[in-house]
Amino acid sequence: xxxxxxxxxxxxxxxxxxxxxxxxxxxxxxxxxxxxxxxxxxxxxxxxxxxxxxxxxxxxxxxxxxxxxxxxxxxxxxxxxxxxxxxxxxxxxxxxxxxxxxxxxxxxxxxxxxxxxxxxxxxxxxxxxxxxxxxxxxxxxxxxxxxxxxxxxxxxxxxxxxxxxxxxxxxxxxxxxxxxxxxxxxxxxxxxxxxxxxxxxxxxxxxxxxxxxxxxxxxxxxxxxxxxxxxxxxxxxxxxxxxxxxxxxxxxxxxxxxxxxxxxxxxxxxxxxxxxxxxxxxxxxxxxxxxxxxxxxxxxxxxxxxxxxxxxxxxxxxxxxxxxxxxxxxxxxxxxxxxxxxxxxxxxxxxxxxxxxxxxxxxxxxxxxxxxxxxxxxxxxxxxxxxxxxxxxxxxxxxxxxxxxxxxxxxxxxxxxxxxxxxxxxxxxxxxxxxxxxxxxxxxxxxxxxxxxxxxxxxxxxxxxxxxxxxxxxxxxxxxxxxxxxxxxxxxxxxxxxxxxxxxxxxxxxxxxxxxxxxxxxxxxxxxxxxxxxxxxxxxxxxxxxxxxxxxxxxxxxxxxxxxxxxxxxxxxxxxxxxxxxxxxxxxxxxxxxxxxxxxxxxxxxxxxxx
Numbered sequence: 007x008x009x010x011x012x013x014x015x016x017x018x019x020x021x022x023x024x025x026x027x028x029x030x031x032x033x034x035x036x037x038x039x040x041x042x043x044x045x046x047x048x049x050x051x052x053x054x055x056x057x058x059x060x061x062x063x064x065x066x067x068x069x070x071x072x073x074x075x076x077x078x079x080x081x082x083x084x085x086x087x088x089x090x091x092x093x094x095x096x097x098x099x100x101x102x103x104x105x106x107x108x109x110x111x112x113x114x115x116x117x118x119x120x121x122x123x124x125x126x127x128x129x130x131x132x133x134x135x136x137x138x139x140x141x142x143x144x145x146x147x148x149x150x151x152x153x154x155x156x157x158x159x160x161x162x163x164x165x166x167x168x169x170x171x172x173x174x175x176x177x178x179x180x181x182x183x184x185x186x187x188x189x190x191x192x193x194x195x196x197x198x199x200x201x202x203x204x205x206x207x208x209x210x211x212x213x214x215x216x217x218x219x220x221x222x223x224x225x226x227x228x229x230x231x232x233x234x235x236x237x238x239x240x241x242x243x244x245x246x247x248x249x250x251x252x253x254x255x256x257x258x259x260x261x262x263x264x265x266x267x268x269x270x271x272x273x274x275x276x277x278x279x280x281x282x283x284x285x286x287x288x289x290x291x292x293x294x295x296x297x298x299x300x301x302x303x304x305x306x307x308x309x310x311x312x313x314x315x316x317x318x319x320x321x322x323x324x325x326x327x328x329x330x331x332x333x334x335x336x337x338x339x340x341x342x343x344x345x346x347x348x349x350x351x352x353x354x355x356x357x358x359x360x361x362x363x364x365x366x367x368x369x370x371x372x373x374x375x376x377x378x379x380x381x382x383x384x385x386x387x388x389x390x391x392x393x394x395x396x397x398x399x400x401x402x403x404x405x406x407x408x409x410x411x412x413x414x415x416x417x418x419x420x421x422x423x424x425x426x427x428x429x430x431x432x433x434x435x436x437x438x439x440x441x442x443x444x445x446x447x448x449x450x451x452x453x454x455x456x457x458x459x460x461x462x463x464x465x466x467x468x469x470x471x472x473x474x475x476x477x478x479x480x481x482x483x484x485x486x487x488x489x490x491x492x493x494x495x496x497x498x499x500x501x502x503x504x505x506x507x508x509x510x511x512x513x514x515x516x517x518x519x520x521x522x523x524x525x526x527x528x529x530x531x532x533x534x535x536x537x538x539x540x541x542x543x544x545x546x547x548x549x550x551x552x553x554x555x556x557x558x559x560x561x562x563x564x565x566x567x568x569x570x571x572x573x574x575x576x577x578x579x580x581x582x583x584x585x586x587x588x589x590x591x592x593x594x595x596x597x598x599x600x601x602x603x604x605x606x607x608x609x610x611x612x613x614x615x616x617x
Contacts, residue, residue, distance in 0.1 A: 067309025145231025
């Protein structure tokens with residue numbers, strides 16, 4: 007039975023992938039659409055539960071009146087069948103209705119909604135450009151994704167389990183008390199008006215306070231994760247105290263915003279108790295007055311008292327539900343700052359897969375300034391023939407990495423075109439483009455998974471034999487076999503730690519090279535691929551890479567010019583423009599910028615890459 011209700015909704019089903027709405031209700035509405043068949047049943051079962059609860063209180067008043075009017079001698083003989091039916095209803099039908107309501111609320115709604123929200127938010131964020139993640143804390147983004155799931159689910163859950171139930175109960179109570187005597191419903195109606203106005207006033211302030219509180223929580227998470235992820239730098243520069251102060255300032259802000267939130271809770275509690283006291287005394291006083299004047303029976307007085315006292319208890323719970331709803335509204339709005347952001351790089355609706363025939367790359371008058379109007383690339387035209395090995399050289403900020411990032415569509419060009427075998431990459435799917443390009447970057451961070459998973463990331467369907475062969479070519483197999491992690495996993499099954507921190511820089515680089523060797527893409531991009539290796543290993547890996555380059559179109563960025571001297575052609579960039587190109591020998595003979603850079607190098611390095 008549980009599984010049936012749990013599987014009524016698939017939270018991971020396919021959906022129309024577009025930028026989530028930035029407004030609260032439209033965003034929540036998108037997540038209610040998959041539940042549209044379930045929502046009417048939730049509403050109906052909620053109404054039934056609320057009416058049964060108020061009806062039971064009303065019926066208890068009838069029992070008191072019957073007992074008072076008939077006496078103990080004839081009460082059972084006259085009303086036995088009615089009592090038996092009431093007991094049967096309470097023991098059998100009522101639990102079934104309540105159980106169905108909770109199965110829909112908990113197994114169908116709560117069990118699926120928050121994972122649906124998190125899955126869709128995560129999927130949207132994965133489609134964001136690299137610059138999106140560079141401009142925010144990874145911890146804050148993950149915190150917002152996790153908080154959004156719980157906030158949306160709890161808000162919808164409480165809307166049905168709390169607000170819908172409460173509205174039905176209050177209306178039912180007013181109708182029942184009106185049937186006893188219309189005057190009894192007046193205090194309840196007046197109380198309801200003031201209650202709504204008061205709670206609304208507090209709730210709106212809670213929503214603002216909650217958004218600021220949620221933002222402060224995300225900031226704390228972001229700063230803590232930032233310190234943990236870069237703990238080596240923290241310790242290397244002896245900045246433990248500085249990181250403590252950095253986190254402490256965020257924690258103090260979080261405490262201040264939480265205290266402001268709690269002040270509203272205290273204010274709400276006081277006002278609510280005043281309103282409830284007025285409700286109880288007014289209804290009870292009026293009911294007793296009506297009984298004294300023999301307008302209502304003692305059972306009806308008891309029923310009115312029970313309904314009012316029950317409502318007094320419910321009002322605090324209802325208020326808590328409303329406040330939680332507005333608190334969640336603040337959390338959702340805070341999360342939407344990251345989640346409801348349009349993706350900078352998207353596939354066209356008619357995007358097609360890249361078809362590689364010769365792997366020729368062509369840059370046609372490409373300009374890209376990152377929206378600043380200056381810097382980046384300016385009118386770059388460059389053709390890389392099939393199978394040609396091209397080295398990119400230039401000072402920091404010359405545009406080398408910009409050229410590679412545009413080829414990979416980490417950003418779209420602002421003007422011009424980039425073509426592979428005559429196909430404009432802006433008309434291609436990003437996945438097909440990047441699956442045809444293998445890249446080893448200067449900073450080869452790894453996933454916090456096993457070595458096997460990291461290497462097979464290049465080719466998920468690779469066999470162990472293929473993986474080991476790639477590792478051996480990358481000079482990685484030997485050290486991998488000696489690896490062990492704290493959980494007793496060894497060799498290729500050992501986990502490498504977050505970003506691969508449990509491996510040395512050279513080991514990470516060799517795993518990254520093995521991954522690219524296994525991928526075996528027709529286009530190869532090397533961004534100082536051997537910079538983290540010692541000289542002996544570098545020489546071996548360099549020979550391996552030359553072997554990997556055979557039959558591929560290659561773009562290599564180098565700080566150490568000696569590593570690209572054997573390239574078919576060297577392209578020199580400066581201030582976003584191509585200023586020289588040719589073989590190493592030809593550029594040396596021309597005595598231009600390249601020759602000048604070569605002569606000035608000490609140990610073969612050009613400088614730190616920042617472009």
